Amino acid sequence: MLINRFSRVLVAAVVALTTLFALSGLTAAQEYGSITKAIMQRGELICGVNAAVRGFGFQDSSGEFSGFDVDFCRAVAAAILGDANKVVFRPLTAGERQAAIQSGEIDMMSRNTTATLSRDAAWGAIFGPTLFYDGAGVMTRVALGVGSVAELDGSSMCVQSGTTTETNISDYIRRLGLNIELVVFPDAESTWDSYLNGRCESWTTDKSGLVSYRASAPDPEEHIILPDTVSKEPLGPLSPQSDENLAEIIRWVAYGLMEAEEYGITSQNVDDFLQGANESPEAYSARVDPRIQRLLGQNNTNIGVNFGIANDFMVAVIKQVGNYGEIYDRHLTPLGLVREGSFNDLYTRGGLIYGWPFR
Numbered sequence: 335m336l337i338n339r340f341s342r343v344l345v346a347a348v349v350a351l352t353t354l355f356a357l358s359g360l361t362a363a364q365e366y367g368s369i370t371k372a373i374m375q376r377g378e379l380i381c382g383v384n385a386a387v388r389g390f391g392f393q394d395s396s397g398e399f400s401g402f403d404v405d406f407c408r409a410v411a412a413a414i415l416g417d418a419n420k421v422v423f424r425p426l427t428a429g430e431r432q433a434a435i436q437s438g439e440i441d442m443m444s445r446n447t448t449a450t451l452s453r454d455a456a457w458g459a460i461f462g463p464t465l466f467y468d469g470a471g472v473m474t475r476v477a478l479g480v481g482s483v484a485e486l487d488g489s490s491m492c493v494q495s496g497t498t499t500e501t502n503i504s505d506y507i508r509r510l511g512l513n514i515e516l517v518v519f520p521d522a523e524s525t526w527d528s529y530l531n532g533r534c535e536s537w538t539t540d541k542s543g544l545v546s547y548r549a550s551a552p553d554p555e556e557h558i559i560l561p562d563t564v565s566k567e568p569l570g571p572l573s574p575q576s577d578e579n580l581a582e583i584i585r586w587v588a589y590g591l592m593e594a595e596e597y598g599i600t601s602q603n604v605d606d607f608l609q610g611a612n613e614s615p616e617a618y619s620a621r622v623d624p625r626i627q628r629l630l631g632q633n634n635t636n637i638g639v640n641f642g643i644a645n646d647f648m649v650a651v652i653k654q655v656g657n658y659g660e661i662y663d664r665h666l667t668p669l670g671l672v673r674e675g676s677f678n679d680l681y682t683r684g685g686l687i688y689g690w691p692f693r
């Protein structure tokens with residue numbers, strides 16, 4: 335009797351679990367990652383972002399976050415939860431990043447963060463694809479009449495702590511045999527204000543950050559960004575290494591945004607590429623490129639189900655957030671960050687933005 339009841343409970347549990355995996359598209363061997371599961375149960379993605387760099391991650395006076403990196407969090411929320419608005423943004427300074435990713439306080443980070451070997455190892459993170467290829471640079475006052483970092487010999491330079499910039503500029507100064515005093519500040523505002531107030535003759539950060547701050551300066555034309563590129567700064571999202579499921583979702587959202595741009599699929603026209611309710615697979619295949627069918631998870635393709643999310647997750651992402659180019663144009667083009675001819679152009683136009691195939 336007891337054994338009977340026990341086996342009935344066991345059978346019911348097995349049936350329930352099998353149904354759950356069948357519905358989610360995951361097999362028993364690939365259970366949801368713990369963070370992905372928590373995001374689904376909570377109904378919100380907690381994303382660590384910048385609050386101080388216009389165009390990338392910025393919090394306005396009403397508390398709203400916007401920017402290129404912020405939109406990537408929104409894209410991941412659309413992929414996992416079907417709704418780009420289901421994000422809680424956690425503002426992080428440079429020095430707060432490691433603890434935030436290690437403590438589980440955030441699910442992921444999308445905040446002008448450079449992928450490096452030591453961060454990969456020490457932060458316990460998985461870096462996603464590079465979304466913006468950058469390099470550190472130096473800004474100085476036009477009035478100094480300086481044309482390169484070498485000409486700043488004997489002066490002082492403001493830099494923010496907890497950044498790759500801090501170590502990269504030291505290496506660069508040593509390499510050029512210069513005597514430049516580095517003055518270190520804990521956040522972007524104090525670094526920028528100190529430079530503006532004349533504490534340092536120059537300041538250094540990623541060139542994207544320099545462009546962003548210069549655009550908001552009271553007198554932009556009084557500051558120049560020197561031609562030196564101090565380092566490589568591949569900027570992209572990251573997530574804790576304890577959840578490979580989430581890291582895969584992040585990776586494929588990033589590549590999906592790039593593929594969408596490559597195929598000319600935008601937030602405005604994505605519906606034109608979907609299979610009609612009464613459209614046969616043959617008619618649909620004659621009308622829409624099979625690469626696009628897969629990107630959009632149409633016509634019995636196995637796409638999002640591999641990660642336990644909506645098979646057509648890229649439809650929600652593109653509809654609600656746009657493709658890579660739309661996101662770039664919305665936030666970075668207005669800053670004056672010219673995409674054409676840069677590393678951040680699509681590979682079909684000579685850049686490095688190259689989405690892996692949805693096959």
Ligand SMILES: N[C@@H](CCC(=O)N[C@@H](CS)C(=O)NCC(=O)O)C(=O)O
Nearest residue numbers: 386427428447448497498522539543
């Ligand atoms: N990419 C570099 C630098 C990123 C960084 O934190 N840059 C500064 C200067 S633009 C910043 O965003 N500061 C904003 C803040 O700390 O509030 C890194 O990953 O270390």
